[in-house]
Structures are given as structure tokens and as C-alpha cells.
Amino acid sequence: MSEFKLTTVEEFEAATERLLENGAKVGADSWQMRVKNQTPHCKFGESGACCRICSMGPCRITAKSPRGICGCDIHGIVGRNYLKFTAGGAATHSDHGREICHTLYESAADGNYKVKDPEKLIRIAKEWDIETEGKDIYDLAHEVAEAGLMEYGKPFGFQRFLKRAPKHTQEIWEREEIAPRAIDREVASSLHMTHMGCSSKPEALIRQALRAGLCDGWGGSMMGTEFSDVLFGTPKEMETEANLGVMVEENVNIVVHGHDPSLSEMICEYADDPEMIAYAKEKGAQGITVSGVCCTSNEVAMRRGIPMAGNFLQQENVVLTGACEAIVVDVQCIFPALGPLSKCFHTKFITTSPIAQMPESEFIRFNSHTAGENAKAIVKAAIENFPNRKKELVHIPDLKQKATVGYSVEQIVKKLDGVTNSQVDELGTTKPLIECIVSGVLRGAVAMVGCNNPKVRPDAAHISLMKKLIANDIVLIVSGCSAQAAAKAGLMDKRAKDLCGAGLKRVCELADIPPVLHMGSCVDISRMLILAAELSKDSGLNISQLPVVGCAPEWMSEKAVSIGNYVVASGLDTYLGVEPYASGSSEITGLLTGGVKDWVEACYTVETDIDKLGDLMIEKIEEKRTAIGI
Numbered sequence: 001m002s003e004f005k006l007t008t009v010e011e012f013e014a015a016t017e018r019l020l021e022n023g024a025k026v027g028a029d030s031w032q033m034r035v036k037n038q039t040p041h042c043k044f045g046e047s048g049a050c051c052r053i054c055s056m057g058p059c060r061i062t063a064k065s066p067r068g069i070c071g072c073d074i075h076g077i078v079g080r081n082y083l084k085f086t087a088g089g090a091a092t093h094s095d096h097g098r099e100i101c102h103t104l105y106e107s108a109a110d111g112n113y114k115v116k117d118p119e120k121l122i123r124i125a126k127e128w129d130i131e132t133e134g135k136d137i138y139d140l141a142h143e144v145a146e147a148g149l150m151e152y153g154k155p156f157g158f159q160r161f162l163k164r165a166p167k168h169t170q171e172i173w174e175r176e177e178i179a180p181r182a183i184d185r186e187v188a189s190s191l192h193m194t195h196m197g198c199s200s201k202p203e204a205l206i207r208q209a210l211r212a213g214l215c216d217g218w219g220g221s222m223m224g225t226e227f228s229d230v231l232f233g234t235p236k237e238m239e240t241e242a243n244l245g246v247m248v249e250e251n252v253n254i255v256v257h258g259h260d261p262s263l264s265e266m267i268c269e270y271a272d273d274p275e276m277i278a279y280a281k282e283k284g285a286q287g288i289t290v291s292g293v294c295c296t297s298n299e300v301a302m303r304r305g306i307p308m309a310g311n312f313l314q315q316e317n318v319v320l321t322g323a324c325e326a327i328v329v330d331v332q333c334i335f336p337a338l339g340p341l342s343k344c345f346h347t348k349f350i351t352t353s354p355i356a357q358m359p360e361s362e363f364i365r366f367n368s369h370t371a372g373e374n375a376k377a378i379v380k381a382a383i384e385n386f387p388n389r390k391k392e393l394v395h396i397p398d399l400k401q402k403a404t405v406g407y408s409v410e411q412i413v414k415k416l417d418g419v420t421n422s423q424v425d426e427l428g429t430t431k432p433l434i435e436c437i438v439s440g441v442l443r444g445a446v447a448m449v450g451c452n453n454p455k456v457r458p459d460a461a462h463i464s465l466m467k468k469l470i471a472n473d474i475v476l477i478v479s480g481c482s483a484q485a486a487a488k489a490g491l492m493d494k495r496a497k498d499l500c501g502a503g504l505k506r507v508c509e510l511a512d513i514p515p516v517l518h519m520g521s522c523v524d525i526s527r528m529l530i531l532a533a534e535l536s537k538d539s540g541l542n543i544s545q546l547p548v549v550g551c552a553p554e555w556m557s558e559k560a561v562s563i564g565n566y567v568v569a570s571g572l573d574t575y576l577g578v579e580p581y582a583s584g585s586s587e588i589t590g591l592l593t594g595g596v597k598d599w600v601e602a603c604y605t606v607e608t609d610i611d612k613l614g615d616l617m618i619e620k621i622e623e624k625r626t627a628i629g630i
């Protein structure tokens with residue numbers, strides 16, 4: 001086996017530079033250029049002090065003009081903006097979850113989508129008091145899917161999955177009146193509250209922001225994750241690779257991008273079809289390579305071992321290789337820039353969802369009834385595009401790392417059973433993990449999530465924090481683009497155990513795991529909630545007492561704010577490396593970084609000095625250990 005070495009951020013950057021030269025030859029635009037054009041950013045927008053929710057404005061708050069035309073002060077304006085931002089994220093994740101419910105509803109023994117994890121389906125049905133005895137698995141799937149769809153609009157009651165949380169957490173939500181009701185109701189109520197002439201009281205706005213976040217994390221996202229597992233299989237440990245070097249010059253390269261696995265799963269099926277491979281050969285290629293970008297990539301990496309070409313700020317790079325026959329997208333985090341960029345090369349930019357339609361793309365409408373046909377048409381279009389490559393523009397950076405992925409909660413529990421002698425019951429418990437933490441072999445855990453953001457040197461914050469934390473015996477559970485940063489660097493290679501402190505290294509060796517565990521896409525942060533809930537129940541500690549924190553060092557999207565809110569509202573202190581648009585109001589920042597702790601036992605810390613951010617997390621973990629006497 002070759003010597004193991006991490007790929008450095010400098011090597012990522014050199015590869016990007018070379019690709020940008022490729023782009024310059026054909027007049028391609030890039031996010032790097034657009035950042036320059038957009039800098040400096042508007043200070044009013046950046047601090048949340050611009051209000052444009054009615055047409056009397058826009059109103060901008062300054063020392064000279066401390067109130068908007070309606071009389072709203074800075075705290076109301078910043079709070080409303082923050083809540084609207086959260087609602088956008090909660091709606092987005094939850095609508096993804098809704099699509100998955102519909103896909104489950106369409107599943108059939110002879111259909112495009114089948115039930116791959118019937119045990120999980122039965123488990124959820126029992127949890128939701130749905131009769132399972134003697135039922136055909138597809139009848140049950142349809143019943144559970146319909147019950148899931150009702151979670152979006154039911155007139156009474158709270159989200160069903162809240163019962164998965166420890167009792168103490170449920171009591172907090174009830175006491176603080178933030179237990180989420182129907183998902184659509186929380187999103188609509190948020191937009192109602194932020195309408196001109198409704199709420200401007202900071203406490204009310206932030207309380208609703210937590211509630212809207214919770215309807216995402218314990219509602220839409222959790223259904224998205226659970227039903228994706230039912231349909232496509234609950235992830236298990238799997239080998240794959242990451243970074244642009246996973247694209248293969250001799251092959252037809254199809255890159256899937258976005259979030260919804262319904263499309264990408266089908267593309268993978270058809271790309272493996274011998275008839276399609278023969279067709280690719282007929283067109284001069286040696287085969288077909290599917291790789292991914294962003295969370296669609298995480299979905300198919302976790303379940304199929306499909307390689308990850310890159311994360312959010314690498315999406316243009318896959319086109320810049322000149323070797324991408326088609327970039328096929330579903331929803332979320334897709335740069336509209338891919339339209340004009342793909343025109344500079346031979347790449348087909350294929351949009352597939354009515355939710356994400358973009359100029360200069362080819363729209364192949366994807367739906368569950370015609371999924372097979374759609375996927376076949378897309379794979380065929382990519383193959384037929386192979387002869388159109390401009391050979392002089394082809395350059396695939398020679399960068400890739402091995403990664404072991406697939407750490408669902410079920411898989412983590414199973415792997416850690418081997419670490420201690422503790423007796424585990426049939427379903428498995430998190431007790432071995434708790435024993436590692438109590439004994440101090442592991443100091444704690446960090447759930448690192450989120451995007452890239454040009455405000456932070458791309459990937460550098462994720463990777464430097466991960467290296468620092470594992471060296472301090474803190475295990476990482478990661479998802480989204482954070483996970484891909486780790487994989488690209490090599491931190492998901494099991495050999496990365498040598499970068500850990502002695503305790504974590506021992507755990508990695510005994511359990512045969514890498515120190516950074518890939519838990520999936522951004523909706524899969526719901527897996528982290530389940531893990532925290534199980535750790536709390538198995539240890540008898542409240543979630544807020546566990547030496548576990550959340551972190552999003554390079555976040556950028558509305559979804560990330562919704563995530564942050566549900567992680568905090570579930571009791572986990574959360575560390576951000578990018579400021580939310582809230583600095584304009586001392587009251588809003590005061591609530592987010594302190595006041596909400598009185599409600600939910602956790603709050604945010606914002607620190608743009610990334611090294612310091614790491615120190616703060618380590619301090620917090622040690623503080624929590626001391627507080628519980630371990």
C-alpha cells in the first residue's frame with residue numbers, strides 16, 4: 001500500500017488555478033471573479049439592518065435614522081430577517097423530505113422505486129402506531145408515506161418524531177412553546193410573523209426561528225433521511241474515493257449534483273446497464289463514470305460508494321476539466337453559473353426539477369412514474385456528447401483520496417460494539433461510545449456540518465479544525481460539504497488514525513473506522529439528532545450535558561441557519577465560522593449567543609478566527625466533562 005499523506009489545501013488550490021487557466025482559454029466566468037466584483041459587500045445587508053418587507057422602503061437603519069418608516073427598530077428588523085432566513089431553510093429541507101414521501105408513496109414491487117429496507121419501514125410504522133401485522137410491505141409503505149405527508153399540514157398536534165427525543169428535551173420544547181406543529185404551518189407562521197405590521201419583538205422572532213428549525217430537523221429532514229433509507233437502503237460502511245481525480249478521462253463522465261437521491265439513484269442504475277456501457281464504447285469511450293457534487297453526491301456515496309468529485313465551491317471545477325459530458329442536477333446549492341459555463345465547454349447542463357429551473361440548461365423533467373425513462377435519456381445524452389469533447393481542453397487534476405463512508409447511526413452503533421466489553425442488547429446501544437467518553441479515551445464529539453463560503457478559504461476551516469480536534473481525541477461526525485472536505489483531504493481514510501491522539505487512535509484501530517465519520521447529506525443531520533438523543537437516553541444525561549457540540553465553520557445557506565437553530569434547540573452548543581446577518585442588533589445577537597441558553601440549554605458562538613473557534617470547542621467539551629464529573 002502506498003504511503004499515506006493528506007492532500008493539502010494548497011494542492012486543492014493549485015489544481016483549481018490550473019482549471020481556471022483552462023476556463024480563461026474559453027472566456028469562462030468563475031465564482032472567484034464574481035467574488036471580486038461583489039466585494040465589498042453591502043454593510044446594511046451584512047448586518048441585517050436593511051428592511052425591504054414592504055414598499056415604503058427599503059429602510060436602512062443608521063445612527064441618524066434609528067427606525068424604519070413604520071417605526072420598527074433595528075432589533076425587530078434584524079430579527080425578522082433572521083426568521084425569514086430560517087423559514088427559507090426549513091421550507092427547503094422539508095420540501096425535499098416531502099418529495100421523498102411522495103417517492104415512497106409511489107414505490108411498488110414492479111415499479112421504479114422499491115423498498116430496500118423493510119425492517120426500517122416496519123420500525124417506523126410501529127413507532128407511529130400504524131398496524132403492520134399481515135400487511136403487504138408496499139401497502140405499508142403507502143400508509144406510512146401518507147402519514148408522513150400529513151405531518152406537513154395536519155391541523156392539530158406536533159411532529160411525530162419529537163417522541164424520539166429524550167423526555168427532558170420534549171419538556172423543554174413544550175415549556176418554551178417551541179414544539180413544532182405541522183411543518184407547513186411553522187413555515188407559514190414564520191412568514192406571517194415577519195409580514196409588515198406583525199412581530200417585531202426579538203424574543204418572539206427568535207423563539208419562532210427555533211421552532212421553524214425544529215420542524216425541519218425533527219420533521220421534514222428526518223422524514224427525508226428515514227424514508228430515503230427505506231427506499232434506497234440504510235447506509236453501511238463502504239469504500240469510495242474523493243476529489244476531482246475520480247473523473248476518468250477515457251470514460252463518459254456524468255456528474256450528479258444537488259440533494260434528492262431519487263434521480264441520482266436511477267442515473268447510477270442506468271450507468272451500470274451493460275447496454276449503456278456498450279453504447280458508450282460505440283461512441284469511443286471505455287466506460288461510464290458517475291461521480292457527484294454536494295449532497296446528491298453524499299447520498300450515492302453513502303449507499304453505493306459512488307465517488308465524490310467535490311463539494312459546493314468545486315461545482316464549476318468539474319465542468320472546467322473539459323471532461324464532463326453532463327452535469328445533472330436536481331435541487332439546491334446549484335450555481336446558475338453552470339448554464340453559461342457549460343456553454344464554454346461541450347458539457348450538457350441538465351436540470352430536472354420544476355423547483356430548480358435555470359437559463360441555458362436542458363430541462364428533462366424527472367418524476368417518479370417516468371424515472372427509469374428519464375434516467376436512461378440522461379445517460380444516453382451524456383454518452384452521445386462524448387465525441388464532442390474538445391481534447392485540448394481536457395485536464396483532470398491528479399488528486400484523489402480513499403474514503404470509508406456510510407456511517408448511519410445503525411452502522412456507528414454496530415462498529416463501536418467492538419470497542420468495549422459492554423453488553424449490548426439486540427438492537428444495539430450507544431453504551432460502548434459512552435464508555436469511551438466516560439473513560440476519557442475519547443474526550444467528546446463534534447458534529448461538523450455545512451457548506452463552503454468564499455468568505456472563508458474554501459475547505460481550509462473544515463480541514464484545520466478536524467485535524468486539531470482529532471489530535472485532541474475528539475471524534476468527528478460530519479455531513480454535507482464538510483464531509484467532502486474531509487474526504488478530499490484524506491481524513492476519511494482509515495490510515496488517518498495516525499493523526500489522532502492516542503485515545504481516538506486506539507478506538508479507530510479497535511473499531512476499524514476512520515476518525516472522521518461520514519453521516520451523509522445535509523438532511524442527514526437528522527441522523528446526528530438521533531445519535532445525540534440515543535446517547536442522552538443511554539447515559540441518563542441531558543443532551544446539553546453531553547461533551548458534544550455542533551460546528552459549521554464555512555456555512556452559507558438558509559438551510560444552514562435552519563440546521564443551526566434545530567441543533568441549538570435540541571440542546572447542542574453550536575459554533576459558527578461565518579457571521580449570520582445579525583450583527584446589526586445587540587439584542588438578536590445577545591439572544592442567539594446567550595439568551596436562548598435559558599430556554600433550550602444551548603446557544604451559538606460565532607468566531608471567525610478558525611483556530612480560536614477550535615480552541616473554544618475544545619474548552620467547551622472539557623467544561624462539559626468537568627460539569628458531569630468525568
Ligand code: MSK
Nearest residue numbers: 295333450451480481
Ligand atoms: S450541499 S447546503 S453547500 S452543505 Fe447540502 Fe453543501 Fe451546504 Fe449545500
